[in-house]
Amino acid sequence: MKSLSQTFKPSMGYAISIGVFVLCLVWITFFNGDQHYLILSFICLAASMLPFYWHFETRESEAREIVFLAVLATVAALGRVAMAAVPDVKPTSFVIVMTGLTLGPEAGFIVGSTSAVVSNLFLGQGPWTPWQMFAWGAMGISAGLIRNFKIAHNRYFLAILGLVYGFLFGWIMDLWYVMVYVQPLNIKTFIAAYLASFYFDLAHGVTTAILLYLFYQSWYRIITRFKYKYGLAGVQDEINQQSF
Amino acid sequence: MDQQMAKQRSRATGAVRSRLVFEQLNPWVTFSYYVVTIACSMVFLHPIFLLVELLIVVGVNYVARVRKQMVMVLEGSIFMVAFIMVLNPLINNRGAHVIWTFGGTLITVEAIFYGFMMALSLVIVLLTFLSYNKVLTSQKFMYLFSRISPKLTLLTMITLRFVPLFIRRLKNISQAQTVRGINVNRGSSRQRSIGVVKMMEVLLVRSFTDALQTADSMNARGYGSGQRSSYQRYRFKQRDLLCLGWFIPLSGLCFYAASQGIGRMVVYPALGSLGLSLTGWLVLLGVAVLFSFPLILEAWEWLWWNLLKS
Numbered sequence: 001m002k003s004l005s006q007t008f009k010p011s012m013g014y015a016i017s018i019g020v021f022v023l024c025l026v027w028i029t030f031f032n033g034d035q036h037y038l039i040l041s042f043i044c045l046a047a048s049m050l051p052f053y054w055h056f057e058t059r060e061s062e063a064r065e066i067v068f069l070a071v072l073a074t075v076a077a078l079g080r081v082a083m084a085a086v087p088d089v090k091p092t093s094f095v096i097v098m099t100g101l102t103l104g105p106e107a108g109f110i111v112g113s114t115s116a117v118v119s120n121l122f123l124g125q126g127p128w129t130p131w132q133m134f135a136w137g138a139m140g141i142s143a144g145l146i147r148n149f150k151i152a153h154n155r156y157f158l159a160i161l162g163l164v165y166g167f168l169f170g171w172i173m174d175l176w177y178v179m180v181y182v183q184p185l186n187i188k189t190f191i192a193a194y195l196a197s198f199y200f201d202l203a204h205g206v207t208t209a210i211l212l213y214l215f216y217q218s219w220y221r222i223i224t225r226f227k228y229k230y231g232l233a234g235v236q237d238e239i240n241q242q243s244f
Numbered sequence: 245m246d247q248q249m250a251k252q253r254s255r256a257t258g259a260v261r262s263r264l265v266f267e268q269l270n271p272w273v274t275f276s277y278y279v280v281t282i283a284c285s286m287v288f289l290h291p292i293f294l295l296v297e298l299l300i301v302v303g304v305n306y307v308a309r310v311r312k313q314m315v316m317v318l319e320g321s322i323f324m325v326a327f328i329m330v331l332n333p334l335i336n337n338r339g340a341h342v343i344w345t346f347g348g349t350l351i352t353v354e355a356i357f358y359g360f361m362m363a364l365s366l367v368i369v370l371l372t373f374l375s376y377n378k379v380l381t382s383q384k385f386m387y388l389f390s391r392i393s394p395k396l397t398l399l400t401m402i403t404l405r406f407v408p409l410f411i412r413r414l415k416n417i418s419q420a421q422t423v424r425g426i427n428v429n430r431g432s433s434r435q436r437s438i439g440v441v442k443m444m445e446v447l448l449v450r451s452f453t454d455a456l457q458t459a460d461s462m463n464a465r466g467y468g469s470g471q472r473s474s475y476q477r478y479r480f481k482q483r484d485l486l487c488l489g490w491f492i493p494l495s496g497l498c499f500y501a502a503s504q505g506i507g508r509m510v511v512y513p514a515l516g517s518l519g520l521s522l523t524g525w526l527v528l529l530g531v532a533v534l535f536s537f538p539l540i541l542e543a544w545e546w547l548w549w550n551l552l553k554s
Contacts (some may be wrong), residue, residue, distance in 0.1 A: 016432075038286060057393045063462035066399050067455045072404035073399070075448055082411050091362040091441055111400070118403045122381045126373045127282075180286065181328045188335050196327055207437070213442055222445065226452040 007033075013054025020047040037179045046136050052109045052137065064230045069110055072099050074225075076115035081122045090204065092119070093165055094211040096136055100143025101152065102223040103232070106139020128176050133174040137167055154222075156210040166205020170197050264308060264379070265545050266538035269283045270484040276358070277537055278376050280495040284531055285368040287499065288507040292520065293528060294364045300535040307542060309373040309377075310342055321370050325363045332359030340514035358511050368405035374537075383477065390474050398472075410447060417443050417450075426457045 025044060072095065079092035092115060100108025116132040143161075146152040174193045182189050194201075266274065284295055305314050332355050338353030382404060418428055421443065428439035445483040501507065506527050510516030521530065533540070 053393065054470070059394050063467040064456070064459040066395070067402060067459040068452070069464070070402040071448070071451050071455045074410050075404045075444060075451070077369070077403065077407060078410055078444070078447075081407060082414060085310070089519065091444065094441075107543060110396075113398075114400055114403055117400060118407065119403060122407065124373065124377045127369060133411075133425055135389055177324055177328070177366065181366055182331055183336060183358065184338075186335070192335065195326070211441060214438065215445070218445060219448070222449055222452075225306065226245075226454065229452075230456060 001035060003050065003197045010058045012058075013051035016054070017047045017050045020050075034193070037185065040156045041175070041179055041198065042130070045130055048136060049113070049137060049161045052106060052141070056110055065232060067225070068230050068232060069107060069114070069225040072107075073111045073114040073118065076111060077119040077122075080115075080119040091206045091211055092209060093136070093169065093204065094162070094215070096140045096164070096173060097143040097158075097208070097212065098216070098223060100140040100145075102220060104147065105141045105144030108144040109137040110140075112136030112138075112140035128173065131173055131176045133171045138172075139169065153216075155213050155216055158216055159209040162209035163205040163209075166203075167201045168207050170194075170201030170204060173197075264538060265541040267310075267379050269487060269541075270478050271380065271387050272480070273484050273487050274380055275386070276488065276491065280374065281372055281535055282369055284495075284498065284534060285365050287502045288527075288531060289365065290507050290520075291364075291518065293362060293507050294361060294368065296528065296532055297368050298364060298371075298533055301368055301375075301531060303536070305371055305375050309379050310374045310378050313374050313397055314371065317370050317374055321367065325366060328366060329356075329363045332356070332362060335484055338512050345396050354511050354513075354515050357515060360521040361511075371416040377526070382471050387476070387478055393444070393495060394472050394474065406451075410451060413450065414443060414447055417446050425497070430525070476495070483515075487541075491534070491537060494530055498527055498530045498534065501530075507531070513528060 020043065024047075025039065026039070076095035076099075077090045079095060096108060096115065099111045104187040113133040113136060116129065116136050120126070120129050121134070143152075151157050154224045171194055174190075174197055178189060179185065182193075198225050261394075266277075267450070269495040278399070279299075283303075285294070288294070302314070305311065314384055333351050334349065336355040337350045337352065338355030339350075341353040342350050385395055386401060386404075389400075421428060421439075424440070428436060429441060432451075500521065506521075506524055509518070523551070
């Protein structure tokens with residue numbers, strides 16, 4: 001039996017995902033698919049995460065890289081699991097944004113979604129798990145995509161970004177119950193849901209902003225140093241050229 | 245004293261015996277049970293269906309020994325439940341029976357009823373996940389996904405193992421800091437949080453250094469030199485096949501009935517009747533059997549044991 005990476009090309013995930021989206025559109029347009037928010041939302045969620053997982057799964061990678069990502073994912077997950085003593089501080093988003101900024105979009109996505117799964121294995125899985133995987137993964141990707149701009153390494157910009165991330169994360173996390181359990185879905189519904197979770201989102205955003213402002217430089221230096229120590233720099237160039 | 249010891253011992257052996265039959269099944273069977281039950285609780289929107297489902301889920305949780313967590317989950321989810329119950333009537337002005345109006349907003353019986361059903365459905369899903377977390381342990385979770393994507397499973401596995409290790413290291417670091425005169429558990433919440441993140445920085449450096457060794461030892465033992473094999477702890481036995489053999493067709497039938505509109509109460513434009521047709525009652529029976537799958541297994545085992553014993 002040939003290994004997975006030989007059988008499938010790393011970029012085939014994109015093709016599959018685009019195919020799924022086209023099928024979804026056909027379903028919505030011709031077969032009343034928009035009546036089934038729940039199924040549709042899960043399909044879209046899975047299809048939008050598939051290419052990244054596919055790419056990570058099928059490309060060659062060393063043990064060093066996997067362990068490196070595991071350390072970062074653990075530190076991010078610890079932000080939720082071990083910080084019960086300090087209720088205001090959940091540094092998970094901070095760690096994920098830092099990973100994206102230093103190691104690029106793919107690493108950011110993998111660390112974000114893995115830390116969501118693992119922290120939920122300790123805190124309890126629920127219908128929110130896939131949404132958390134998506135939200136934190138997207139956070140890592142977007143942080144990774146902007147890392148080549150000079151402004152992305154400005155502390156004030158990062159603080160604003162942290163605030164925005166806090167709200168975006170909260171809004172994505174509101175979707176899982178609003179989409180299924182509230183009828184009808186219109187703009188009023190979403191505004192009400194976002195108002196209801198305003199305080200939590202604000203707390204999350206402010207925490208992330210403060211942490212990014214205060215600790216950006218030291219964490220950036222640490223992760224970059226270990227990136228070179230582990231010899232991940234070559235992998236880094238490869239990621240830059242291949243994906244995105 | 246002796247009695248107490250005996251009691252303790254019996255409790256200990258009880259804990260050993262308390263593994264449900266359901267927990268001994270293949271993870272795929274368990275997983276399909278949870279997929280089907282959660283889908284059922286969202287598809288069959290009818291008060292009788294939902295109440296029966298709720299009762300059975302509470303029973304399953306009772307048998308699965310997650311009684312304390314049940315209360316905790318209900319307390320924790322009260323915010324969402326209240327949100328759904330309040331928001332539905334507020335934003336939804338459809339319905340025939342208006343009971344109250346203020347500022348152009350109509351509060352209708354239908355909308356309140358719908359919100360109530362939706363909240364019930366959410367509670368069922370949340371309670372189902374309680375026994376899910378107990379039954380589908382992380383090991384089984386890994387088993388389910390190790391075939392599909394081995395590399396991600398490896399990453400998750402390593403992360404899962406790192407979490408307790410890092411917590412221990414974090415404790416060591418905080419003890420060392422306390423000896424140095426820096427106490428992260430004191431001061432204002434701002435000082436504390438900054439202290440915690442500083443500790444995590446130390447943890448990060450230390451763990452990166454250690455993890456390099458782990459990675460190199462993985463390489464030395466041949467990681468990436470060939471196709472990965474995986475140890476399969478769970479076999480697919482005859483019993484699993486037997487269980488799936490009736491469970492999957494029955495759930496297929498129930499979902500087919502749901503697609504025909506059975507077990508879905510008409511709420512809008514006017515509240516329909518609560519009653520069920522004959523097929524409705526039959527489908528309700530089917531759904532009840534689906535939900536009580538773990539209880540049936542348990543009862544069967546209990547019966548068998550008592551029949552053989554006598």
